[in-house]
Amino acid sequence: MKHFITATLLMGLATPVFADDITIGFAIAKSGWVEAYDAPAVAAARIRIDEINAAGGLMGKQLKWIEADTKSDQAQSASAGLQMVDDGADMLIVSCDYDFGAPAALAAESAGLNSFFLCAEDIKAGIQGVGPNSFSASILAAVQGATMAEWAVKEREAMTGYVLLDTTIEYNKGICTGYDWMFPKAGGEIVGRDTFLNGDASIASQITRIKSLDKEPDVIMLCSYIPGAASAVRQIRAAGINSTILNGSAVDGSYWLDAAPDLSNFIVPVQGSIYGDDTRPAVNEFRDAFEAATGAGPSSTYAYPGYLLIDLWAKAVERAGTVEASAVTAELEKMSNEPTAFGPRSFSSEIHHQNTAEMQIIEITNGKPAVTGSFTISEPVPLAVLLK
Amino acid sequence: MNAIPQLFFDAMSLGGIYAMAALGIALIFGVMNLVNFAHGEYIAFCVFALIVPSTDAVAVMFIGKAPAILLIPMLLSIGALVAVASEFFVFRHMRNSTPVAMMISSFALGFVIQNTLLLVYSSRPKAVSLWPELNKPVSIVGASIPLLQIIVIVTTLIVVVALALLLKRTRIGLEMRAAAENFTMARLLGVRANVVITGAFALSGALAAAVALIMVTQTGVADVRMGGQIMLVAFIATVIGGLGSLPGAVAAGFLIGAASVILQGFLPLEARPFRDAFLYTLVIAVLLLKPDGLFAPRSSKPRV
Numbered sequence: 078m079k080h081f082i083t084a085t086l087l088m089g090l091a092t093p094v095f096a097d098d099i100t101i102g103f104a105i106a107k108s109g110w111v112e113a114y115d116a117p118a119v120a121a122a123r124i125r126i127d128e129i130n131a132a133g134g135l136m137g138k139q140l141k142w143i144e145a146d147t148k149s150d151q152a153q154s155a156s157a158g159l160q161m162v163d164d165g166a167d168m169l170i171v172s173c174d175y176d177f178g179a180p181a182a183l184a185a186e187s188a189g190l191n192s193f194f195l196c197a198e199d200i201k202a203g204i205q206g207v208g209p210n211s212f213s214a215s216i217l218a219a220v221q222g223a224t225m226a227e228w229a230v231k232e233r234e235a236m237t238g239y240v241l242l243d244t245t246i247e248y249n250k251g252i253c254t255g256y257d258w259m260f261p262k263a264g265g266e267i268v269g270r271d272t273f274l275n276g277d278a279s280i281a282s283q284i285t286r287i288k289s290l291d292k293e294p295d296v297i298m299l300c301s302y303i304p305g306a307a308s309a310v311r312q313i314r315a316a317g318i319n320s321t322i323l324n325g326s327a328v329d330g331s332y333w334l335d336a337a338p339d340l341s342n343f344i345v346p347v348q349g350s351i352y353g354d355d356t357r358p359a360v361n362e363f364r365d366a367f368e369a370a371t372g373a374g375p376s377s378t379y380a381y382p383g384y385l386l387i388d389l390w391a392k393a394v395e396r397a398g399t400v401e402a403s404a405v406t407a408e409l410e411k412m413s414n415e416p417t418a419f420g421p422r423s424f425s426s427e428i429h430h431q432n433t434a435e436m437q438i439i440e441i442t443n444g445k446p447a448v449t450g451s452f453t454i455s456e457p458v459p460l461a462v463l464l465k
Numbered sequence: 466m467n468a469i470p471q472l473f474f475d476a477m478s479l480g481g482i483y484a485m486a487a488l489g490i491a492l493i494f495g496v497m498n499l500v501n502f503a504h505g506e507y508i509a510f511c512v513f514a515l516i517v518p519s520t521d522a523v524a525v526m527f528i529g530k531a532p533a534i535l536l537i538p539m540l541l542s543i544g545a546l547v548a549v550a551s552e553f554f555v556f557r558h559m560r561n562s563t564p565v566a567m568m569i570s571s572f573a574l575g576f577v578i579q580n581t582l583l584l585v586y587s588s589r590p591k592a593v594s595l596w597p598e599l600n601k602p603v604s605i606v607g608a609s610i611p612l613l614q615i616i617v618i619v620t621t622l623i624v625v626v627a628l629a630l631l632l633k634r635t636r637i638g639l640e641m642r643a644a645a646e647n648f649t650m651a652r653l654l655g656v657r658a659n660v661v662i663t664g665a666f667a668l669s670g671a672l673a674a675a676v677a678l679i680m681v682t683q684t685g686v687a688d689v690r691m692g693g694q695i696m697l698v699a700f701i702a703t704v705i706g707g708l709g710s711l712p713g714a715v716a717a718g719f720l721i722g723a724a725s726v727i728l729q730g731f732l733p734l735e736a737r738p739f740r741d742a743f744l745y746t747l748v749i750a751v752l753l754l755k756p757d758g759l760f761a762p763r764s765s766k767p768r769v
Contacts, residue, residue: 272734
């Protein structure tokens, strides 16, 4: 009898509480410096959640969300992740950046849940760094660099390139890796390279090195992020160097353009334009919906992956008929050129990221950003390059 | 392009910024044995004072709109005011504490200032275009350098000379030097402690504002974390210069700037990402050879 009671009690504990809702747990920065990067993507994710609920929910169930603050701290990220798991989340959405999202994603992984990074662009934010049930909705940094390299050669006939790498974070190295892989392949020649740090008070010696080249390079691949990128561009242009400057998506947004007055010949690859001029009407519609929901348009392209990740995850759940992680992961991995508002998306059992994608090319002319076209690299970035 | 003058100007201008920041730290250490780690946050505070307080992504100029002739004295006073206020509210109450306790509280003060900025301005870096025309290059003895670099070098020299005159020729300067040598003895001999300390904080804050103006003109961005890196270098400069020695801090500031530029210029590409590691190895080497710093004041050595 005693054993029977114990067994019943244990069974009672082990059986999940019957719930009519599906719960999405956000372990994200609601305070501290990462908040500015997480908040727009979270807002976009909620718009997609509301849309799904308005259309009758997912498998007939309403989606509800709960959240915990990582306080922009890696240790707090782990406990925020655990808290979401304990509060009954069926999947976890974690901070944009790999370093800040990974501790929470690992908590999800060990509880057997799916996790999605809001916008991580490092291959580690997935199978390689977290585990088999972790994904990111953004486009790998190396793809951004490769897109810039091939686009510059094909569309702007760039023959010579210079690489200026900010060695502060992994993301920057990813962009330059992609560029280094593609630029010579597409027919260009890298004529010089240099490094700097995001917080450097001055990049005068780096500029001296560029100016001492025999001929100004056609393009400069700047692998950096704001604020260091803005400060580098200001100093490069002030020094009278007029080469076309190529970048990763991290410098998207017009909010920093005052730092480099009347900037021209400045190219940014993004997954969707925030200026209402995307070549795909669906993106512009979502941009307007975002503005209506939050009171302001997105300040950078990094709002969009939030929308996309809910969209893709919900599709996979619908197909799997369950929120159970391995079944959803299997469905996600089956996606090959899955159509979305932001172009086709694919996942595989090797890569839980986009190693090729249609990107919008934003060009800044006289301080005004505008889409100049869209571009997809001719071959996906191989895993060996991504793991460099 | 002439390589040697170019290198010289690049090194002097970076060194100038470091020297000015180091001077701000050395001044306070001299009078009250406090390594003020909030100094970097004074710099960030002064940069953000230029723009309208708001969490919007696009920054709107506030006092940054004023013409230079008004803006410079205004910002220097803001810097001085913040530093004096932090002395009045925090450090004054810790006069009898150990240097370690004061240093920890300066860290705490730095966190308070940084998080206040975060709250008011949000964490996203902002663009501040102050005097962009100063970044236009001019040609001097075969080197092409932005006008700002010359201004930085000249300003640093002026500040150092002015400070030297202030310390050597005025009563408050005499009192500060006396306080730096031996604070207790100076007080016993009638040096007004509050005036000296407040004066040192005001000067230090004004120097932070000067660094802020240079940084923002050069980089065009305001970021809550922008003071951290420069504070670190400046602190190291004061240590290498010999804690408490003002000329030592300036010389070491220039030295670190020069070493950094030379390393960036001559290290092979593979080693260049580790520039700072080489730089700090040099720092360790210097401290191993001269543990009191290159220009240690006599007062820092035991007399018996």
